[in-house]
Amino acid sequence: MTTKMPLGLSRSTLFRSFSTNKRKDTAGILVIGDEILKGQTEDTNSRYLTKEIYKMGVKVKKISVIGDVVSEVSEEVKFFSKSFDKVITTGGIGPTHDDITFEAVAKAFNEPLVLDPTLHKLCMKFYNTTNANIPGMKMAFIPQSAKLNFKSNISSQPLIYPNISIHNVYMFPGIPELLIKTFRSVKDGIFRNNEHYFTKCLYLNTSESDIVQILDTVVRQHPEVQFGSYPKLSNKQYQVKLTIESSSEQNTTLAYDKLVQLLPEGSIVNINDVEEK
Numbered sequence: 001m002t003t004k005m006p007l008g009l010s011r012s013t014l015f016r017s018f019s020t021n022k023r024k025d026t027a028g029i030l031v032i033g034d035e036i037l038k039g040q041t042e043d044t045n046s047r048y049l050t051k052e053i054y055k056m057g058v059k060v061k062k063i064s065v066i067g068d069v070v071s072e073v074s075e076e077v078k079f080f081s082k083s084f085d086k087v088i089t090t091g092g093i094g095p096t097h098d099d100i101t102f103e104a105v106a107k108a109f110n111e112p113l114v115l116d117p118t119l120h121k122l123c124m125k126f127y128n129t130t131n132a133n134i135p136g137m138k139m140a141f142i143p144q145s146a147k148l149n150f151k152s153n154i155s156s157q158p159l160i161y162p163n164i165s166i167h168n169v170y171m172f173p174g175i176p177e178l179l180i181k182t183f184r185s186v187k188d189g190i191f192r193n194n195e196h197y198f199t200k201c202l203y204l205n206t207s208e209s210d211i212v213q214i215l216d217t218v219v220r221q222h223p224e225v226q227f228g229s230y231p232k233l234s235n236k237q238y239q240v241k242l243t244i245e246s247s248s249e250q251n252t253t254l255a256y257d258k259l260v261q262l263l264p265e266g267s268i269v270n271i272n273d274v275e276e277k
Contacts, residue, residue, distance in 0.1 A: 025058045025191065028084040030076055031065045032091035032101055033174055045090045045172075045179050052183065057195040057247065058086070068092065073104035081108065081169055086190060091174030093164075095135040101171055102164070106143035109166060113141040118148060122161060149186045159185050198252040199245040202259060203238035203269040207231075211240070214262045222255040224248065238269045 029049055035041040043065065050060045061084055066073050073092070080087045092101030106113050119140035120132070127136045139161070146166040150158035163186045164171045170190055172179050204211065208229055219227055228243040244256045260268065 025086065026061045026084045027053050027058050027086045027088060027191075028061055028080040029063045030073070030080060030087065030089040031063065032068065032073055032089060032104075033065075034067045034098065036065050036091070037067050044176050045174065048176070048180060049088055049090070049183065052187065053088075053191065055196055056187065056191045057197065058191050068098040068100055070100050070104045070107060073100065074107040077105050077108035077169060081167060085168060087169040088172060089169065090172045090179055093139065093171060093173050095138050099138065102139075102142050105166060105169055105171060108169075109143060109145075111144040111166075114144045116140055116142050116146075116148070119161075126160075149189060151186060151189055165190075195247050197245050197247055198249040199243060200252055200256040202242040202244070202256070202263070204240040204242065204263065204267050205238055205269050206240065206264065206267045208240055211263065211267075214259070215242075218255060218258050218262065221258065222246075222251065224251050225255040227255070 029046050031043055031046050033041065036043050046063050050063070053060055062080070064076055064080070066076055077087065077089070089101055089105070092099050092104070103113060115137075119142065120137070123134075123137050123140045124130065124132070127134055142164050143166045146164050149163040149165055149170075159182060163182050170186075172182055208231055211229075215227060215229065219225075225244060225246040228245075230241040230243070232238060232241060242259065244252055244259065246252045246255070
């Protein structure tokens, strides 16, 4: 699909989506927590996840931020589960009243919460108690058909507390350090796409309006490549950043070289042509 938009009307313009015949896996991310919606906590999890998932050749199609309301999270989980190949949730796992992710996901799939014996033992050990009624035991009640994912790809030791999944929904903690550790450990078991995207960048000292015809030409010549144009206001180094990417390194390079050939002489700023972090 090609998106035709007048250049200069937005901070970013997407010129073309990938149009390969091979189906690409898709993912959706649900960020759960009132603290995000109130601005009390910064959401760094979704940015981390999108970058990591993209590296694995999977496109994140939507990110949704939801408050701690069981019915609302449940409806969003149902929608995401039907819409995308994989669903990642972050937040809402813990012992307090506002940790409602397990309950909401169970509701989404019409399942009861059940006490998992493995998690029961883990919680008893973690909290160093034999009292099964402690608040922390809430983390041992999961949807009935949920699976425990202990496998670690970054250590010989399995995760202390596993990632919990049901169908195509994978539930991760909201604490960034725990999210990163858990995701790194189980990501290869979730996303099995062997492809990834190759990206090159160009930085220009000219405006979008000056290069729109050149971009349109290259877009038509390379329908398998995605191009992006991102104006940079009040930047002394460059005015526009162009991205060129596809699932083929050769196609990316060919489109990149064509742009270099057609762009006005002296318009390219000498900045490293890899994606900015």
